[in-house]
Amino acid sequence: MLKKISKDAMHLSNQGWLESRFHFSFAEYHNPQNMHFGVLRVLNDDIVHTNSGFGMHPHRDMEIISYIVNGEITHKDSMDNERTLKRGEVQYMSAGRGVLHSEYNHSKEKDLRLLQIWILPPQKGLEPMYGEELYTESERQNRLLNIVSSKDGNAKVKIHQDVNIYVCELEAGKSVEYSLQEQRQIYFVQIEGTSEINGTLVNDSDAMEITDENSLSIRALKKSHFLFIEMKKM
Numbered sequence: 001m002l003k004k005i006s007k008d009a010m011h012l013s014n015q016g017w018l019e020s021r022f023h024f025s026f027a028e029y030h031n032p033q034n035m036h037f038g039v040l041r042v043l044n045d046d047i048v049h050t051n052s053g054f055g056m057h058p059h060r061d062m063e064i065i066s067y068i069v070n071g072e073i074t075h076k077d078s079m080d081n082e083r084t085l086k087r088g089e090v091q092y093m094s095a096g097r098g099v100l101h102s103e104y105n106h107s108k109e110k111d112l113r114l115l116q117i118w119i120l121p122p123q124k125g126l127e128p129m130y131g132e133e134l135y136t137e138s139e140r141q142n143r144l145l146n147i148v149s150s151k152d153g154n155a156k157v158k159i160h161q162d163v164n165i166y167v168c169e170l171e172a173g174k175s176v177e178y179s180l181q182e183q184r185q186i187y188f189v190q191i192e193g194t195s196e197i198n199g200t201l202v203n204d205s206d207a208m209e210i211t212d213e214n215s216l217s218i219r220a221l222k223k224s225h226f227l228f229i230e231m232k233k234m
Contacts, residue, residue, distance in 0.1 A: 053104030071112030
């Protein structure tokens, strides 16, 4: 089953320095009917304007992945990690028992766009962890790139929970295929461009819940940049 979620149906937040599209209930947007999809608790499509960002703040018992779409993000945390990442690169932090971190766009000219993804951990009180991977455009060009997996998976960035995150930048007219095992489901985000998924059209910033499907055929109608999270069905 394919359930398309139009970007126009998502909650928009504007804090001045930060503009966000919330896929799930978050911050001032409270919707008991839209709290999560499986273990995916938060997916925010954020635009952080120039010379601004999130000051040092705490997290705990959450696995947090940042996927950079445009611009650069500078991360700093209480585990003494500090790094600046750019388009297509991935940052991961398991807050576990608790950690402080900040995220800034220090550019005076270019906005930062990123997807903030929060995954529920398999248990509370895990050891905090940090990871990053400087993926290149060629690695995701016209093919699915597994950017995050469980510790038993094949991605370079590994988290505690049983999920796989894939990205792709697909040229117009090209297709990729993906097979789903039984009792697995997908949350799909069309980041840029337009795709057709098993015959259903999704435009930039739209999303889709995919359940009870054996396979996906994803075709770019125009240059397409997308991400999806594959997980156990709950």
